Amino acid sequence: MAVTDEQQQRHRRLTAWQRSERVLARGSADRTLRERLATLTADAGTVHDLDGWTDVYGDGVVAEVERRTADLLGMEAAAFFPTGTMAQQVALRCWAGRTGNPVVALHPLAHPEVHEEGALGSVGGLRTVHPTSAPRLPTAEEVRDLPEPFGTLMLELPLRDAGFVLPTWEELEAVVAAARERDAVVHLDGARLWECTPHFGRGLPEIAGLADSVYVSFYKSLDGMSGAVLAGPESLVEEARTWRHRYGGQVFQQYPAALSALLGLERELPRLPSYVAHAKVVAAALAEGFDASGVPWSRVCPEPPHTHQFQVWLPYGTRVLDEASVRQAEETGVTLFRRWSAGPAGPPGVSSTEVTVAAPGLEWTAEDVRTAVAEFVARLE
Numbered sequence: 001m002a003v004t005d006e007q008q009q010r011h012r013r014l015t016a017w018q019r020s021e022r023v024l025a026r027g028s029a030d031r032t033l034r035e036r037l038a039t040l041t042a043d044a045g046t047v048h049d050l051d052g053w054t055d056v057y058g059d060g061v062v063a064e065v066e067r068r069t070a071d072l073l074g075m076e077a078a079a080f081f082p083t084g085t086m087a088q089q090v091a092l093r094c095w096a097g098r099t100g101n102p103v104v105a106l107h108p109l110a111h112p113e114v115h116e117e118g119a120l121g122s123v124g125g126l127r128t129v130h131p132t133s134a135p136r137l138p139t140a141e142e143v144r145d146l147p148e149p150f151g152t153l154m155l156e157l158p159l160r161d162a163g164f165v166l167p168t169w170e171e172l173e174a175v176v177a178a179a180r181e182r183d184a185v186v187h188l189d190g191a192r193l194w195e196c197t198p199h200f201g202r203g204l205p206e207i208a209g210l211a212d213s214v215y216v217s218f219y220k221s222l223d224g225m226s227g228a229v230l231a232g233p234e235s236l237v238e239e240a241r242t243w244r245h246r247y248g249g250q251v252f253q254q255y256p257a258a259l260s261a262l263l264g265l266e267r268e269l270p271r272l273p274s275y276v277a278h279a280k281v282v283a284a285a286l287a288e289g290f291d292a293s294g295v296p297w298s299r300v301c302p303e304p305p306h307t308h309q310f311q312v313w314l315p316y317g318t319r320v321l322d323e324a325s326v327r328q329a330e331e332t333g334v335t336l337f338r339r340w341s342a343g344p345a346g347p348p349g350v351s352s353t354e355v356t357v358a359a360p361g362l363e364w365t366a367e368d369v370r371t372a373v374a375e376f377v378a379r380l381e
Contacts, residue, residue: 013322013338016329022368023335024282025358028223036225040260047262054255061258065218066229068265073214074205075231079241080258082249084191084228085116087215090243091230092152093124095185095213098236101151102126105143105179108133109161110154111189135162140174144181153179155211156189157196163301164192164309164354169200176210188214191228194221194269195307198276212236218257221272221308222264223358227257271359275308278364279357283310285366286355289373290314295380301352313352316380318342321351324379328372331379336372 017023017030028036044050048061055062062080070078081087088111096102104120106112108130112120120126131138131146137159155175158164167175179186188211190196193204200207208214213232218224230240244250283300290298299313314321321340329335340351 013326016326017335017338019333020329020335021333022360022364022372024361024364025356026360027356028219028225040225040256040263043263044259047266048259055253055258057250057252058254061255061262065227065258065261065265068262069216069229070231072204072265072269073208073216073231075208075214075233077234077237078229078231079237079244080254081228081230081244082226082251082254082257084215084217085111085119086244086247086249087228087230087240088112088154088187088189089116089119089124090240090247090249091187091213091215091232091236092120092126092154093243094236094239095152095187096124096126099151099183099185101149101184103148103150104128104152104154105131105138105146105150105184106154107131107137107156107159107162109135109159110156111160111191112154114161135159136165137167137171138175139171140178143175143178146182149182150184152187153184154187154189156191157193157207158307158309160192160309163311164305164307165302166196166199166306169202172200172210185212187211190214191217192221192307192309195272195276195309198273199306218261218264222261222268224260224264225257227254227261268358272308274362275357275359276305278362279308279310279355280304281366282355282357282361282364282369285369286312286373288366289370290377292370293373293377295377308357310355311352312337312355313350314340315350318351320380321353324376324381325353327379328376332375334372334375336369336376 014030066078066080092104102125104126106128120128129150131142137155158166176186193216213236215228215230218227283303283305287300297315301311318340325337337353340353342351
């Protein structure tokens, strides 16, 4: 089979990222199969008895992930799903049946609207309405002023495609109260809920407790292989398990994903506050570096970041920025940026990239970041 140009470019990027000595975060997809399996084999015994039997259709280690996650979120029960897309569709479908209203109020930049090919309507028979199109979560007033009834309000925390943005705690409480006033249930798209606690100044049970249900992911922030959990009332979770089977999500064995989820909860979850704190240092240094670099315009969004992830915007095409990014990694051993895109929220002529600060990024000083920016800008053509 002929290798396409995109496959060649992907191999080039992954090779450059893997060989880089300095990165802000090292994603699991950067590592080879051998590296990933070796790490799991070496570490999994610290979080689960590997002499136990493998899971079968959700028992064993999968059930342990469910129990652990429900406890962390302060929810009655939880169900493990192979993907967050499936977990969330099932949650919204179940709530539609319980409320008798198939309308879901959510942001137009929310994951189901941007990244799921219209599945809520075509698969779940649901319809969506948008309280706001501003690049932020809706306000209580916007929820109250929606001109038609809705059964579920879905809030993505943080709202990724707007820049991983969050409301204040008071704003979040108010918007949830506004949904309750309209007899709607509240579901949290918490794919990245784990890193929201520093911004809100609240623990996971208090944040999740505002909602009727919440979905969380294990591979986005916790370095898991895959998998997600839907948590909420026991009766809802039991119904969700039935729909999970109907959707094809009752997987025979999921122990690699479940073990990596437990490792993420044990190792990465406690570190997230330090990542969030250092992301503010990195973001400020990026802004300073671009101000001093002579580029015509730049933006860090939001500034300061609300979580350990944020966006950088520059007025160049994606090809130019991607090439500069990979050349910097190849030539200096430093990966500052990864992929660039036009993005659903940015203005025309502007490209954006997502920046994640994790354990490797804690080693970067502000001066390291400014130096890396200068090296990156020098490669823009």
